[in-house]
Amino acid sequence: MTKTTYSEKELLVSLKSVDRIERNRALSFIYKNEYVKIAGFVKKNSGNDNDAEDVFQEGLTILYEQVMSNTFKKESTISTYLFAICKNQWSRRLRKASTKNELYGVETKEGQTDDLALDSMIANEEVEAVADLLDNMDCGCKRILILYYYENRRMKEIAEMMNLANDKVAKNKKNRCLNKLRKLAQQIPGLKSMSKS
C-alpha cells in the first residue's frame, strides 16, 4: 500500500531505501509538503517559478547527499533544515547575480587572470569531460559507480540493487568499471591531469 504520511525517522529510512520506488515516494512526500513554502519565499524575494524549482531541487539534492553520507545531523527537522538550505541557496544566487552586475561595470586589464581561478576552471573542465565519458559508458558501469561514489552505498546493498551474486562480485565490478573509466580518460589527449606520464 502506498504510504501517505511519514515520521522523520521513516522518511530518512525511505530516502536511503534500496528500492527506488520507495525512495521516490519519500521524495514526493517531501515535495508535496515543502515545495509551496520554499517557492513562496523565493517568489517573495524577486524570484520566479523556475528559480523556485531550481532552488528547491538544489536544496533537496544537498539534503539527500547528506542523508546518504550519514552527515545529516538530526538536530532539526527535515522541513526546517531544507528551508534553511534553500534560503541560503537563494541568497547566494542573489549575491552572485549582484556581484556579476558590478563586475560588468569594471573593465579588467589584459593578463590579470587569476591563476587560482584558471586552475579551478581547468579542473572543472576535466571533471566535466570525464563525466561525459561516464554518461556514454554502459548503464551497468555507470550505475554501479554512482551507487558507490555518489550514493555511498555499501557493496552488499549494491549487490542487492543490481542483482549481483554477492558483495565481492559487486566490488570486483566496481573496480573493473573504475579502471575502465580511468583508461578511457587517459586516452583523451586534452585531459592533462589524467595523462599517464
Added chain:
Amino acid sequence: MNENTDFFNKIDDFIMGNLRDEELNSFELELANNEALAKAVNQQRILYESIRKSGRKEFVADLKVIHKKVVDNDPKLAKIRKFNWRPFFAAAAVLFIVASCLWLFIPASTDSQSLFVANYEPYELNQNVRDFQQDQNLLRGAELYRDKNYNESLPILEKVSEDNTSSSITMAIAISQHENGETKKAISILQKIIDADDPFLSDLAHWYSALFYLQLDQKENAITHLSILTDSAQNDKYEEAKQLLEKLR
C-alpha cells in the same frame, strides 16, 4: 586481489575519508614525498568528482519527474489505475512449480543441442536506460527486439550501433543474428564485447559464445569459454558455467 587494486582502493579510502588516523597520517606523509602517488590521487579525485557530478545530474533528473507529477499535478496521472499483478504472480508460481517438477523427473540429456536448449535464454535489453528515451530508433529497435521480432530489430539496432558503441546494443545485435540463423556471425560479434573487456557484459558474452558453440556442436570451443567463466567465483554465470562444464566433461 592484486597490488594495483590495493593501491587504488587505498587512494579511494583516502579520498572518501575512510582512513583511520594512523593510516591517514602515514598516507599523507607518503603523499607529500611521492610525486607518482600525488598524481594518482589527483586522477582518482577527478574520477570521483566526475562520478558525483553524473550522480547529481541523475538525481536532479529524477526530481524533475517528481516535480512534474507533484507540482504540475497532471489530472491524467490521477486517473491511471494501478495494475493488478496478483493473477500474474500466481500464474508464474504455478508455471515455476510445473517447470521444476519437469526438470526433476525428466532425465538430463548431455548432447550439445539439448544442453543449448536447456540453458539458452535471449538477452534482455534493458528498457529503462535514459538513452532509449532520447533516441527514437533505439527505442523502436529495442521494442522489436523485446517482441522477439529479430528480423526487423536487427537492421535498426545495427544502424543505431554506428553512433552508439554501447555493449548492450552489441549484445542485442549478436542475439538477433543468432535468432536469424547466423550463429557464426553472432559469435564474432560477441568476441567484440569480450575484446572490449566490458565489466558487465564480457562474462555474458563468454556464456553466449559457449552456448552458440554448443549449438554448432563445437564442444571444445564451448569448453574454452566456460572455463574462462569458472576462473573466478566472482564471474557472472559462474555456477551455471560450472554445471555445464561438468556435464560436458
